Amino acid sequence: MAYRWKNDLKECDVTPEAAYISRRQLMAGAVAGMGLAGLGQRAQAEALEPNSWEDITSYNNYYEFGTGKDDPAYYAHTLKTMPWTVKIDGLVDKPGDYAFEDIMARMTVEERLYRFRCVEAWSMVVPWNGFELSDLLQLAGVQPGAKYIAMETANRPDEMPGVKYRTLDWPYVEGLRMDEAMHPLTIMATGIYGKDIPNQNGAPLRLVVPWKYGFKSIKSVVRITAVDSEPPTSWNKANAREYGFYSNVNPEVSHPRWSQATERKIGGGLFAARMPTLKFNGYGDEVAGMYAGMDLRKNF
Numbered sequence: 001m002a003y004r005w006k007n008d009l010k011e012c013d014v015t016p017e018a019a020y021i022s023r024r025q026l027m028a029g030a031v032a033g034m035g036l037a038g039l040g041q042r043a044q045a046e047a048l049e050p051n052s053w054e055d056i057t058s059y060n061n062y063y064e065f066g067t068g069k070d071d072p073a074y075y076a077h078t079l080k081t082m083p084w085t086v087k088i089d090g091l092v093d094k095p096g097d098y099a100f101e102d103i104m105a106r107m108t109v110e111e112r113l114y115r116f117r118c119v120e121a122w123s124m125v126v127p128w129n130g131f132e133l134s135d136l137l138q139l140a141g142v143q144p145g146a147k148y149i150a151m152e153t154a155n156r157p158d159e160m161p162g163v164k165y166r167t168l169d170w171p172y173v174e175g176l177r178m179d180e181a182m183h184p185l186t187i188m189a190t191g192i193y194g195k196d197i198p199n200q201n202g203a204p205l206r207l208v209v210p211w212k213y214g215f216k217s218i219k220s221v222v223r224i225t226a227v228d229s230e231p232p233t234s235w236n237k238a239n240a241r242e243y244g245f246y247s248n249v250n251p252e253v254s255h256p257r258w259s260q261a262t263e264r265k266i267g268g269g270l271f272a273a274r275m276p277t278l279k280f281n282g283y284g285d286e287v288a289g290m291y292a293g294m295d296l297r298k299n300f
C-alpha cells in the first residue's frame with residue numbers, strides 16, 4: 001500500500017504526536033505529493049491542532065451502539081469487521097461484492113488532517129488515513145446516468161445493541177450528489193493517527209466529507225449504490241425540517257433549535273471560548289463552486 005501525505009496545515013501546526021506518526025507512515029511506503037502547501041482557509045490555523053486519540057475515539061456519535069457519547073467506545077467492540085465486504089451496485093460497470101482487503105490493495109491511502117463539525121455544534125480536528133472515494137467509484141466504473149451515490153451502514157442486531165431501539169430507521173443510509181462524491185476532499189477513512197480506524201469511529205471504512213455536518217459521514221459502510229435520483233438519508237427521514245440532504249456547514253443558517261454560528265472544540269476544557277464556525281467548515285475555496293447559484297437556505 002502506498003502512502004501520500006496531504007493536509008491543510010503548515011508544518012509548524014502539527015503536534016509532535018502527529019508528526020511522529022506521519023514520519024512512520026512516510027517511511028512505510030512510497031511517497032508522493034509531499035507538498036504541505038495550503039488547501040483552504042487559514043482563518044483558524046491556530047485552532048487546527050489535531051485532537052488527541054483519546055478525544056477522537058471516546059466522544060462519538062454512532063447510534064447503532066447507543067445515543068450516549070461514550071456508548072460507541074463502550075459497546076462497538078462487538079462489531080465484527082473481519083471479513084468485510086462492500087457491495088457496489090446500481091449504475092456501475094462492475095457491480096459486485098468487493099472484499100475490504102481487495103479494495104485496500106487497489107487504493108492509495110493518504111493522511112488528511114480535516115476539521116470535523118457535528119450538526120450539534122461541537123467539533124474536532126482529526127488526522128484521518130483514507131483514500132479518495134472517487135478512486136473506488138472509478139474502480140467500479142460509474143456510468144453516465146448515475147447522478148447520486150447512496151451508502152448504507154451494516155445493520156446487525158446481534159452485534160449492534162442500539163438497533164433494538166427505533167431511534168432511526170435502520171440501516172443508517174446517506175448520500176451525496178455525484179460531484180460531491182467525486183470531489184478530491186471526499187474520502188473513505190480507514191485509519192486515524194496511522195492506526196486502523198476503531199469500531200466506534202466506523203471501522204473498517206467510513207465516509208468523511210469535511211465541509212458537511214458530521215452525520216453525512218456514514219460509518220461502517222457495507223453498500224455503495226450509484227443511482228439516478230437523490231437517495232433518502234436517515235436524518236432527513238427522521239426530521240426533514242431539521243436535516244436537509246445537503247447539510248453543508250453554514251454559520252448563516254441556524255438549526256431550528258440552535259444557532260450554527262459558533263462551535264465548541266472537544267478537548268478544550270469547560271472554559272474554552274467557542275470558535276466561529278466557518279462556511280463550508282473552512283473548505284469554501286475548494287467546494288463553494290459546486291453550489292453556485294443554489295439557494296443554501298432552501299437547500300440546507
Ligand SMILES: Nc1nc2c(c(=O)[nH]1)N[C@H]1C(S)=C(S)[C@@H](COP(=O)(O)O)O[C@H]1N2
Pocket residue numbers: 056059060061062063064117118119153172200201202213214215216217218219220
Ligand atoms: N452509521 C452511522 N454513521 C454515523 C452516525 C451514526 O449514528 N451511525 N453518526 C453520525 C454523526 S451524527 C457524526 S457527528 C459522526 C461522528 O463521527 P465520529 O464518532 O467519528 O466523530 O458520525 C456520523 N456517522
Ligand SMILES: [Mo]
Pocket residue numbers: 061118119120213214215
Ligand atoms: Mo453529528
